[in-house]
Amino acid sequence: MVTSFFDQFSSPLFMGIPLMALALLLPWILLPTPSSRWLNNRLLTLQNWFLGMFTRQLLLPINHPGHKWALILASLMIFLLSLNLLGLLPYTFTPTTQLSINLGFAVPLWLATVLIGLRNQPNLSLAHLLPEGTPLLLIPILIIIETISLMIRPLALGVRLTANLTAGHLLIQLISTGLFVLLSLQPAVAILTGALLLMLSLLEVAVAIIQAYVFVLLLSLYLQENV
């Protein structure tokens, strides 16, 4: 069987049963359930504190009607964060490396913001297509450009997350393969490669957290424009 570095991204199957649902449900099993007690254990206290702080910070620039999105944005953030971080463990499958999953998050949510904008305040939403202070001659071209930029947003959201995570995982695989092979041939170079792998792993942890945050932040930005 010829294996390639891209096999880690193939949809997991076990005896013909797709395990994608299990991979998507894993974070839910690991996160503690909020309880009705007044004082909780450390994990739950930290989770509550983090969620409260994050939601407050995210919804700060959004006006009152947009606060309906608090739940979905916060849960999306936790979901993406946990999926990304769990995918950094060895032999795990990261669902967010699949373009289908990411576009499945990006397109409906982005479309919802656009439709909300067009329904409630159509003039204002269309006015976003023309930045202030453009010279008269540039207006037609600029409107076309802005429309294209609007349409490309979901694609950008999805592909950004996919590309970052896929690239990160691939790099880890490549460098660890290099380390594995070099260990027997040139141990000195292998030590340098090991250091590189360590730093790359650190970077990947940061990227995992940041990419999840950026996804949700951009969605909140699109919401802020349209609501």
Place this chain on the structure above:
Amino acid sequence: MLSRIIIVSASALKGSGPLGAGLVQASRSLHTTSQSLAPVPPLPEKGGKVRHGIFPEEIFQLLYPKTGVTGPYMLGTGLLLYMLSKEIYIINHETFAALSMGAIIFYGAKKFGPGVAAFADKLNEDKVAKAQEVKDVAMASLAQAVEDEKKEQWRAEGRSMIFDAKRNNVAMLLETNYRERLHMVTNEVKRRLDYQIALQDLHRRMEQEHMVKWVEKSVVGSITPQQEKESIAKCITDLKALAKTSQATA
């Protein structure tokens, strides 16, 4: 009629001691009302004990009677070697990725673990402290209110003294006012009387002076020239006589 017997016998059964109560209660289902859920048992303060961060302490306790202290470690080593030698777990590039990720996780847990735990504990403690503060402030304010009430009661006892003092005060004021007025009246009367006296003095003095002047004027006017000559001649003879007597004595 039979149903009545059943009802009577059932009520008799309920009151007929422990066995009877048990027979009736057996039909009631257990732990369904919310009353049985309270009070909720307290949460354990710390999580289950673990050794080396992952392995629960219970495994070590389980194996201790048969294999002593080193038992679980031998089990772990043996398991690892078994999996490696039988190639159940193959060392490949993922192993190194796992090692580097494990190193990062280990470092993170060691460095930031206690800080994060202390932060979580502080969050809970702040919550408790806030509630405690509310309770303490309420208690302090109530105690203060009790003290204030006692003071007010003590103050109320001295009411009569205050009234007496006030009464004395008012009486003194009235007295002072009366004396002032009396003094003022006396002064005014004296002033008027002094004026009358001065007026009379002036009268008498003027009369005296006038009379003296008049007398002087009439005396001076009554001296005729004949009288003046006679008086002057008399004065000369008197003088001569005096000169003679003095000459005679000297």
